[in-house]
Amino acid sequence: xxxxxxxxxxxxxxxxxxxxxxxxxxxxxxxxxxxxxxxxxxxxxxxxxxxxxxxxxxxxxxxxxxxxxxxxxxxxxxxxxxxxxxxxxxxxxxxxxxxxxxxxxxxxxxxxxxxxxxxxxxxxxxxxxxxxxxxxxxxxxxxxxxxxxxxxxxxxxxxxxxxxxxxxxxxxxxxxxxxxxxxxxxxxxxxxxxxxxxxxxxxxxxxxxxxxxxxxxxxxxxxxxxxxxxxxxxxxxxxxxxxxxxxxxxxxxxxxxxxxxxxxxxxxxxxxxxxxxxxxxxxxxxxxxxxxxxxxxxxxxxxxxxxxxxxxxxxxxxxxxxxxxxxxxxxxxxxxxxxxxxxxxxxxxxxxxxxxxxxxxxxxxxxxxxxxxxxxxxxxxxxxxxxxxxxxxxxxxxxxxxxxxxxxxxxxxxxxxxxxxxxxxxxxxx
Numbered sequence: 001x002x003x004x005x006x007x008x009x010x011x012x013x014x015x016x017x018x019x020x021x022x023x024x025x026x027x028x029x030x031x032x033x034x035x036x037x038x039x040x041x042x043x044x045x046x047x048x049x050x051x052x053x054x055x056x057x058x059x060x061x062x063x064x065x066x067x068x069x070x071x072x073x074x075x076x077x078x079x080x081x082x083x084x085x086x087x088x089x090x091x092x093x094x095x096x097x098x099x100x101x102x103x104x105x106x107x108x109x110x111x112x113x114x115x116x117x118x119x120x121x122x123x124x125x126x127x128x129x130x131x132x133x134x135x136x137x138x139x140x141x142x143x144x145x146x147x148x149x150x151x152x153x154x155x156x157x158x159x160x161x162x163x164x165x166x167x168x169x170x171x172x173x174x175x176x177x178x179x180x181x182x183x184x185x186x187x188x189x190x191x192x193x194x195x196x197x198x199x200x201x202x203x204x205x206x207x208x209x210x211x212x213x214x215x216x217x218x219x220x221x222x223x224x225x226x227x228x229x230x231x232x233x234x235x236x237x238x239x240x241x242x243x244x245x246x247x248x249x250x251x252x253x254x255x256x257x258x259x260x261x262x263x264x265x266x267x268x269x270x271x272x273x274x275x276x277x278x279x280x281x282x283x284x285x286x287x288x289x290x291x292x293x294x295x296x297x298x299x300x301x302x303x304x305x306x307x308x309x310x311x312x313x314x315x316x317x318x319x320x321x322x323x324x325x326x327x328x329x330x331x332x333x334x335x336x337x338x339x340x341x342x343x344x345x346x347x348x349x350x351x352x353x354x355x356x357x358x359x360x361x362x363x364x365x366x367x368x369x370x371x372x373x374x375x376x377x378x379x380x381x382x383x384x385x386x387x388x389x390x391x392x393x394x395x396x397x398x399x400x401x402x403x404x405x406x407x408x409x410x411x412x413x414x415x416x417x418x419x420x421x422x423x424x425x426x427x428x429x430x
Contacts (some may be wrong), residue, residue, distance in 0.1 A: 002231070011245030038172075042225075043164035045163045047172060049221025050239035051116070051179035053157035056211045056218075057122070057150045059183015061095065065268050066089040066191045067142075072269075075200060076135055081269070082389030083135070087143045088265060092381030094147025096374040099155045103371020107364060111156030111222050116150025119215035123208050125149055130204035155374065160222050161216040170355035171306050174300025177351045181343075183295055184264075184289025186305040192282045192335060240365045241372045248418035249356055250376040255411030256316055256349060259323060259404025262388050263342050267335070270397050276332050287336060288343035295347025300355070307429040308355040309419035315348035316412035327397045360422070 034147040039047075064087075071077075071084045106114055125146035132138045158176060187207070222238035240246065264285060271281035295315075303311040321340045329338040354370060361369045384407075391399045423430035 012428060015342050034173060038165050038168050043172075043207035045221045046160060046164055046223070047175060048387030049218040050157040050161050050176045051096065051182075052214045053153050053218040053222070054177055054179030055183040055186075056214050057095070057153045057157075057183075058177070058180035059289075060187050060207070060211075061088070061091060062184030062264055062289055063187035063191055063285060064091070065265050066188045066195070066282060068265055069268050069272075069282070070195050070200075071138075075133070076138075079135060080389070081392055082386050085385040085389040087138055088261075089382050089385035090139065090143040091147040091150070092261070092385075093378045093397070094144055095150035095154060096376075096378030096381055098151035099146060099371040099374035099378070100368070101371070102155045103159060103367035103369070103374075104153050104368035106156045106159055106371075111160050112219065113220045114152045114156045115215075115222060118149045118156075119219060121149030122146060122153065122215070123149075123212060126204055126208035126211070130201045130208075137378075149244075151210075153218075155367065155371055156356055157218065157222055159370050160224060162354070162366055163225055163363055168304055169358060170300040170303035170311075170352060171297070172300075173354040173358075174296045174298075174303075174351040177354070178293045178296040178347075180350070181289045181293035184292060185286045188282065188285040188289075196415050197335055203315075240361050242368055243359050243360060245418050245421050246357065246369060246372065248414055248421065249353075250373045252316075252411045253349075253373060254354055254376050254380045255414060256319070256408045257377045258384040258411075259388070260319070260346055260349065261324065261385060261405040262400055262404040263326060263339070263346075265385060266388070266392065266397070266400065267339060270327070271332070271335055273397070274330055276335075280332060284339055287339045288346075291340040292347030295344035296351030299348035303352055303355060305429075307419075307423075308359060309411060309415065309422055309430045310351050311348060312352045312356055313412055313415050313419060315345050315352065316408055316415060318345040319349055320405045320408035320412060322405075323401055323408060326401035326405070356418075 068081070068084055068088065071079070071087070072081060074085055102114060125141055125148075128141040128145065129138065132141055158173070161172050161176050162169055190210070191203065191207065194206050197203075198206070267279045267284040267288060271284055272278055299315060301309045319342065320340060322345060326338060326342070329335045353373060357369045357373050358366055388400050388404060391403050419430050
């Protein structure tokens with residue numbers, strides 16, 4: 001087990017080049033011999049479909065800061081920030097919480113049916129959300145039902161991409177999750193305009209109609225390699241959750257996710273609290289996600305060269321430090337700069353978690369492995385935002401930024417332990 005946990009992620013490709021192991025579990029496509037040939041038309045189509053799925057799913061969740069502010073000032077003005085944040089946190093909990101089951105189903109039956117089911121649930125949930133007027137209704141529709149649909153879309157899209165990419169895996173997964181960053185740029189701007197101009201009901205329904213063709217395209221594009229060797233046929237194995245590296249990876253990400261979404265959810269409120277331009281404040285979420293788009297692609301490219309765990313640790317360190325300094329930015333220009341810095345670094349954390357997970361298991365276990373990590377993250381997603389909302393009420397934005405930043409730094413320390421178990425050499429690629 002120790003040798004498998006610490007295996008070189010490029011080993012399978014080397015076996016193919018030597019002709020000694022044509023069915024290596026680390027090389028799902030035997031014809032791939034270089035980074036360039038991995039980006040075939042079929043692989044790029046899958047990548048594009050996964051990008052679109054992330055745009056509609058996690059990208060929409062990244063825009064919850066707009067809903068947070070809208071609910072505080074309009075639909076749920078009688079509720080506290082902590083109560084309102086439960087809608088977003090429970091959304092994240094459901095999105096990640098069902099992924100272990102979805103990952104097992106994905107490894108067993110493939111992504112197609114799961115994507116269709118998830119897309120239908122997401123669209124239905126949004127249409128139901130558009131009819132809501134009470135907190136409990138929003139909790140069921142937006143918090144629970146939409147989150148359930150997300151889990152059936154995010155995991156299959158995310159877990160299919162590594163089957164097509166070996167040496168460029170971190171880059172490919174970075175491109176995949178950058179779809180959520182682009183969504184985080186576009187959705188806040190779109191939602192701000194539709195919610196305040198045409199009303200809550202038709203505003204949410206408009207978002208659903210935008211998602212419809214993108215989700216349909218993702219369902220058609222995403223599928224497993226047609227010529228996968230027998231070693232890649234679905235053989236779900238839950239024993240992988242006992243892998244100590246995987247457990248440490250999940251634990252480290254748990255602490256990081258306790259504070260990761262605080263700036264996404266509260267940067268708009270912080271900007272308004274400083275008496276700055278309210279219209280510009282709504283664009284702060286888009287600014288964070290714009291930087292996050294580059295933060296998911298560029299570190300992914302570097303991770304393929306220097307190691308996914310190495311880049312993940314650096315990204316978590318920088319994210320924690322920036323978050324701790326968040327409230328030192330009191331002018332519009334300062335908040336923009338901090339938002340750009342945080343968006344870039346936090347984007348790398350999100351973008352690299354899939355590459356770190358896939359590096360230590362066989363392709364037939366991608367779904368279960370990523371599902372396990374996301375299931376652990378669901379607990380952090382559930383608790384993080386309400387805790388942060390409570391801290392905001394007790395100690396203000398300074399307490400919020402310090403708690404979130406320190407939580408990420410603790411997670412970074414745990415990731416360092418996981419990285420040393422992958423490769424004990426400090427300067428090695430891992």
